[in-house]
Amino acid sequence: MKRRDVLRGALAAGLAGPGLAALTNTRHDIDAALAADHSDLGFWESTAERYGYGYHGQAPADVLADILDDFAELRPLLSLPQTVKGRSVLCHVTGQMAGMAAIVLHDLGQHREAHRWFGTAGRAAEQSGDTLLHAWVLGREAMVPLNYGAPQAAAQLAEKARFLAGDQPSATAALAAAVASRAYAIGGHREKALRAVADVEELAERLRPQQQADTWFGYPMQKHHVHMSQALTLLRETHRAYETQQRALDLSRAPSLMTRALIAIDTASCRAHDGDRAEAARIAAQAYGALPASYRGGLTRTRALALYRTLPTDTPGIDTLADALALAS
Structure with a gap:
C-alpha cells in the first residue's frame, strides 16, 4: 500500500498504527535533514568568512592550497538535494570562496586561471540570487585585466559591477568605482577617471562601519587609499597621491607585505x-x-x-x- 493511502487511512482512524509511524518517520527524516543541512551550512559560511580576512602574513600559495582543500569537501554538497534556502547558501559560499581563490591566483600572476575562477564565482553568485555578490565578483575580476595590461576590459567589467551594485552606498559599489577610476587612468581617459575618483570618495564617506570591514568583501579606508594611490599616481596627481599613500601606510597592518611594497612602488613612480x-x-x-x-x-x-x-x-x-x-x- 502506498504511503499516501496509509496516511489517509490513519487520518480517518484518528492517527494510529502504521499511519502514525509513517507520519512520525517522515517528520524525523525531515528534521534530520534540516539539522544536517543547518550544521553544514553554518560551517561553510564560517569558513568563507574566515578566508575573507585575507593573507594575515601567509604566503598566497599557502592560502590558495587551503582554499582548494576545503573545496574538495564542499564540492560534493553541491550535487546533493538541498532546500531552496540551503542551495542558495551553498551557492553563495561557493561564489565567495571561488572569488577568493581567483583573487589569490591574480596576486600570484596566474591571470588566465584567475579569470576562469572568477567565471565560476560569477555563476555561483547568480545562482545564489545575491546581486551584490555578483557585482563584487565582477569588480574583483576587473582587477585582473587592470593589472595585466587590458584597461578597456577592466573598465567594462567595473562598469557592469557598478550597474549591478546600484546607487546605494555599499562596499561593492565603492570597490567598483575605485577599479573604474584606475582603469580609466591607465587607459588615458582622464576626465572619466577623475569622475570615478570623485564617485568613490563620495561613496567611501557614506559607508557604514560594517561596510568598511577589513576583509576582501569590505571596503576599509586602508583599501580605499591603496586604490586612490594607484589612480592618482597614474593621473600624475602627485601631491594628492603622496597624501593618500601616507594614509594607506598609516592604516596598513604590519604584516601587509604586498600592500606596503605596492604603495612604495607608487611613491617611486610619483x-x-x-x-x-x-x-x-x-x-x-x-x-x-x-x-x-x-x-x-x-x-x-x-x-x-x-x-x-x-x-x-x-x-x-x-x-x-x-x-x-x-x-x-
Whole structure:
C-alpha cells in the first residue's frame, strides 16, 4: 500500500498504527535533514568568512592550497538535494570562496586561471540570487585585466559591477568605482577617471562601519587609499597621491607585505614623474628587494618592472633595481 493511502487511512482512524509511524518517520527524516543541512551550512559560511580576512602574513600559495582543500569537501554538497534556502547558501559560499581563490591566483600572476575562477564565482553568485555578490565578483575580476595590461576590459567589467551594485552606498559599489577610476587612468581617459575618483570618495564617506570591514568583501579606508594611490599616481596627481599613500601606510597592518611594497612602488613612480629618478629607483629597489621570494612574482613584479622600464638607463641606482628584478626572473 502506498504511503499516501496509509496516511489517509490513519487520518480517518484518528492517527494510529502504521499511519502514525509513517507520519512520525517522515517528520524525523525531515528534521534530520534540516539539522544536517543547518550544521553544514553554518560551517561553510564560517569558513568563507574566515578566508575573507585575507593573507594575515601567509604566503598566497599557502592560502590558495587551503582554499582548494576545503573545496574538495564542499564540492560534493553541491550535487546533493538541498532546500531552496540551503542551495542558495551553498551557492553563495561557493561564489565567495571561488572569488577568493581567483583573487589569490591574480596576486600570484596566474591571470588566465584567475579569470576562469572568477567565471565560476560569477555563476555561483547568480545562482545564489545575491546581486551584490555578483557585482563584487565582477569588480574583483576587473582587477585582473587592470593589472595585466587590458584597461578597456577592466573598465567594462567595473562598469557592469557598478550597474549591478546600484546607487546605494555599499562596499561593492565603492570597490567598483575605485577599479573604474584606475582603469580609466591607465587607459588615458582622464576626465572619466577623475569622475570615478570623485564617485568613490563620495561613496567611501557614506559607508557604514560594517561596510568598511577589513576583509576582501569590505571596503576599509586602508583599501580605499591603496586604490586612490594607484589612480592618482597614474593621473600624475602627485601631491594628492603622496597624501593618500601616507594614509594607506598609516592604516596598513604590519604584516601587509604586498600592500606596503605596492604603495612604495607608487611613491617611486610619483618621484620619477616629479623628476627625482634616482630616489625613485632607490625606493623601488628597496621595497621590491626586501620582499620574501614568494611575494616577488605576479603583481609586485609587474609594477616594479613597469617602473623600471620608464627610467632612463643612466639613472643612478637603476642597476640595483635591475638586480632585484633579476632575482625573481
